[in-house]
Amino acid sequence: MKKMWSGRFAQDASKLLEQFNASIMFDRKLYREDIEGSVAHAQMLAHQGILSQAELTSIEKGMAQVLEEIESGVFEWKIADEDLHMAIEKRLTEIIGEAGKKLHTARSRNDQVALDFRRYVLRKNGEIVEQIKEVMGVLVDIARNHTSTLLPGMTHLQHAQPINFAFHLLAYVSMFKRDCERFESSVERNNISPIGCAALAGTPHNINREMTAQSLGFHSVSINCLDTVSDRDFALEILFNISTLMMHVSRLAEEIILWSSYEFRFVELSDEYSTGSSIMPQKKNPDVPELLRGKTGRVYGNLMGLLTVMKGLPLAYNKDTQEDKEGVFDSVETIEISLEILREALRTMTVKPDNMARACKLGHLSATDLADYLVEHCGVPFREAHHITGRAVARAEQLGCDLSDIPYAELYAIDARIKEDVCGYLSIEHSMNARTSAGGTAEVRTLEQIMFFDEYLRAKGYNSLPDV
């Protein structure tokens, strides 16, 4: 079979080269973008008088048939065709004849692949944002029921201060909001049409790049063709944005794994989203969050892979760039299924407020409140208050009770400035609700945060999912 580019070649390509050089096994995923791009290009060529109306009509009809053949599975994808661009153009020409040979006027595979891949990435940015909003919506819904569910807030994975469970979940909602913004801003920045840059330097044909840009939904035309045909920043951005998103998913997954262990028992994953052991009959394993955590590694790898491919490339297009696609496809597919299963695992998860409350009675979570009390009500400088509280904690340890349950007489014995009303300040619930500063955990502040995210999701057109 003669290659489209074989004019200057005396010998056929080796089979080995064909196999090594081809991208058709994976870039065929871009068939829709490729066909739409070709039709827009042909329409522009006809508008500019470069193609006749009859030629355009036959290209449009031919492409409709190619699309139909691909979608019904009869299209033959052959390694010998090298990539989807040539496979589709070849089939078009088989169907419509001469007019098919004119389609590639004022275009190169360099701007063609830049167009197809960019459009795929822009579309996926939008789809991922939709999925993130669903996860946010599910977290906000769980949060709504748990604004007074006490939970030990931790630093260094040690009990620190009491918070409520909703507040904890809303921390993840905050992360996911930033993720949405990152994907959206990447779309803003990269919504620029590469088509018409041709191989690297533009074209002498009287083309109209604004027209193709507009019909393909771009907001403008790229400024410099040399940059455009080799620019893969849009691909790096989605890889980075997926990596950061996956890092957030992984942190939440890690907490779910901890929380579902016997040591915590704060939550229980549903049977539907848990797995068993082949040897230990009693086990219920959190494979879902473990895989979410594990898959973060491959997503990071794809980002490092493409950064490395790009780092030494002279301008403009180089075949190295063909290595841009598989990592992006893999990261996109990984995040799509990850967000879907995270959403469902969360939706079907049981929260165990009693166990959380019990854990709040370990570790003297209200110690800071005693120090704050000494500062506020007894005029003690904070450093001294810290020291006095340390002695109270040591005494509670001796007595085998939590600081929130220590008898008043014990505190009085440590420092006579402490009044009886102190006990009200040391309860776990009071401690949580005392943190009323902006963005704090107090129930009133948590409710404001829920309202804020409700409003954010509503403004973004999010509709709650139907109940499970």
Ligand code: ARG
């Ligand atoms: N399959 C190629 C890729 O994915 C398409 C562009 C090829 N261009 C070229 N001049 N060889 O990058």
